[in-house]
Amino acid sequence: MQLSDGQPALQAAKTCELHVHSGGSLFAADLLNLARDHYEKIDWSLFVDSFERAYGRRPDPVALFREALHSQRLDALKAHYVYGAEDGGDFARFQAKFNLKICIYRHWWKVLGQPEEILQRVFAHHRREGLRYVEYRAMAPYDHTRPEAFVQFHALTARTIAQACTADFTARYLVSLPRWAPLECYKLVQRLLDENEDLLSTIVGLDFCHFEEGYPPASTRAFFRCLHRDNELRPERTLAVAYHVGEVYFDKSLESAVRWCQEAAELGALRLGHCTALGLDPEVAVARRPQAHERESVSERLAQIAYDLHHKSALEEFGVPVDDQALMQERSRLASRPDDALVGRAYDPSRLEAVRRRQDFALSRLAALGAVVETCPTSNLRIGAVPDANDHPVHRFLASDIRLAIGADDPGLFDCTLADEVNWVQHHTGLTPSALQARLGDPYAYRFAR
Ligand SMILES: [Zn+2]
Numbered sequence: 001m002q003l004s005d006g007q008p009a010l011q012a013a014k015t016c017e018l019h020v021h022s023g024g025s026l027f028a029a030d031l032l033n034l035a036r037d038h039y040e041k042i043d044w045s046l047f048v049d050s051f052e053r054a055y056g057r058r059p060d061p062v063a064l065f066r067e068a069l070h071s072q073r074l075d076a077l078k079a080h081y082v083y084g085a086e087d088g089g090d091f092a093r094f095q096a097k098f099n100l101k102i103c104i105y106r107h108w109w110k111v112l113g114q115p116e117e118i119l120q121r122v123f124a125h126h127r128r129e130g131l132r133y134v135e136y137r138a139m140a141p142y143d144h145t146r147p148e149a150f151v152q153f154h155a156l157t158a159r160t161i162a163q164a165c166t167a168d169f170t171a172r173y174l175v176s177l178p179r180w181a182p183l184e185c186y187k188l189v190q191r192l193l194d195e196n197e198d199l200l201s202t203i204v205g206l207d208f209c210h211f212e213e214g215y216p217p218a219s220t221r222a223f224f225r226c227l228h229r230d231n232e233l234r235p236e237r238t239l240a241v242a243y244h245v246g247e248v249y250f251d252k253s254l255e256s257a258v259r260w261c262q263e264a265a266e267l268g269a270l271r272l273g274h275c276t277a278l279g280l281d282p283e284v285a286v287a288r289r290p291q292a293h294e295r296e297s298v299s300e301r302l303a304q305i306a307y308d309l310h311h312k313s314a315l316e317e318f319g320v321p322v323d324d325q326a327l328m329q330e331r332s333r334l335a336s337r338p339d340d341a342l343v344g345r346a347y348d349p350s351r352l353e354a355v356r357r358r359q360d361f362a363l364s365r366l367a368a369l370g371a372v373v374e375t376c377p378t379s380n381l382r383i384g385a386v387p388d389a390n391d392h393p394v395h396r397f398l399a400s401d402i403r404l405a406i407g408a409d410d411p412g413l414f415d416c417t418l419a420d421e422v423n424w425v426q427h428h429t430g431l432t433p434s435a436l437q438a439r440l441g442d443p444y445a446y447r448f449a450r
Contacts, residue, residue: 009433010426012442014419015132019242019273019374019407021176021209022122022136022157026101026412028078030121032068034104039065042107047099051080054096061100082415089385091211091248098413116160122412123164123171129417132168133444136161137207137242139176142185150185151192155199158192162202172449174205174242179215182208182223190230193237204448205240209273212244213251217263218303224267240448242374243269246277247384250289252296253345254282254355259307262362265371271405271446275373276384278362279393282355286347288385294346299339305331311361318361320354359396367401372446377424378416379409389428398429398439405443 026034035042044061052058059080068077081100087093109115126134140153158173165171175192177185186206193200206227208220224241231238243264249257257277264272277285286292305327308315312322334343345351366373375394380386386393397404406425408418426436 010422010437010440012444013406013422013437013440015130016443016447017126017131017134017407017418018271018372018405018443018446019376019409020134020136020418021410022119022138023101023105024098024410024413025122025125025136026118027125027415028074028081028412030125030412031081031101031104032065032074032077034108034118034121035065036069038104038107038112041111042103044103046106047096047103050092050096050099054090054093061103078415081413083382083410083413084415085382087382089383091383094383094413098410101412115156119157119160119164123169125412127169129419131418133170133172133447135172135174135204135242135448137174137176137209139178139209142178142181144181144184147188150188151195154189154203155192155196158196158199158202162199170449171202172204172447173202174207174448175203176207176209177223179208179210179212179219182220183226186223186227189239200237201450203239204450205242207242207244208269209244212247212260213249216300216303217243217245217260217267217269220267228268236450238450240271241269242271242273242448244273245269245275246272247274247380249277250292250385252293252300253304254285254293254347255358256296256300256304257293258355258358258362259304262365265366265369269371270448271372271374272366273374273407274376274380274384274393275366275397276380276386276393278359278366278373279396280386280391281396282347282352282359284387284391286352288387291344295342295344297339298334298337298341298343301343302331302334305334315358315361318364319357320361360400363396363400363402367403370403372403372405373397374405374407375425376407376409377421377428378414382414389424392428394425395429398431403446404440405446406440 040062047061048058064076064080068074081097083094083097105118108117138157140150142150154175161171161173175189245264246257246261261272261275261278308322308327309324312324315322375397377392380392406422408416408421411417426433
């Protein structure tokens, strides 16, 4: 289908990728290609051990690759790499399959000394798909005692990305910061930029990804303060922040999960990854597991009480009852308890309805701030514990005023493309391509490139 301006429908959304991890962008065919001359020498222990822990059996990667090369069939390899619906939304299983790629990557980095080869496969795939603008992100393992390894990894990745750019393919890079050491690693990124000024136009932002549970956005406050000050002092090297939040949040109440998304935006993250907590219906969310979201730490409950008192009048405008006397009494009772002690509260229909209205309030705050939600349908269904297409948060997002972009997240591991993800949204929302395009706009407008 074509639109009246002659462009294929949803062309902008299908050619501009804002939420993708370079590590998750290798397809099974790429792995076969990269390992064909090396599979007998690669150290597979990381993959084999984690796979055994997650699936209860030890795979034989050498036999797997030998058979795939012999038969020229990818089925068995895909069964050990592609993360499907049948894997049951278990992050340990996702990581076990991801480790197949890590073993190959380590071999190319540490034994062959050619890690760029891995990224070249990723760029080739994205070019073949017709992508024109991509912001890649990558996470390096971080060890306090070896800061130079962090700098080296990201400088090399950024330089390879810079060299991949052509007239019709532009790539940029967001450095993923470990959630447990954001400020420390942010300073290393600044050091990297000091030492590599040629990478200024490529490294345009920072990202927070991987497990979010245990890392409240409030713990990044010092990092954001420092970032905003630096951005103001040196606007020519402004770094923007993308932040995975509200993706997997079984460790806390639904109210806190909603709050986290809002807090990440208010701290200054311009794009938020997933935000399932803002769009998944509360009744569906609590039905996902027995006693889901009923318990959380005292520190989270106290943070929620502070939020409710602070936003009392705005919450009430959205129909959320806030009993400040009761909240202050509860705060006094909790004050003497350890931060990590657990408090539990069961859900009833009125609390679930209040959470729905809290989602509306937080979405309105995101819209007012101009924050973009990056939604990744397949990822949310397979690892984000969204039970069904009809429950996907994208429906609420589309009905709200927030800015919205669609991403493929880890397309190689999900065996999907960005176009597949956009088509999924169109199919499951029942919107016409032109109506969806009109709602989304051009994601290129939300890029971090300066
Ligand atoms: Zn992601």
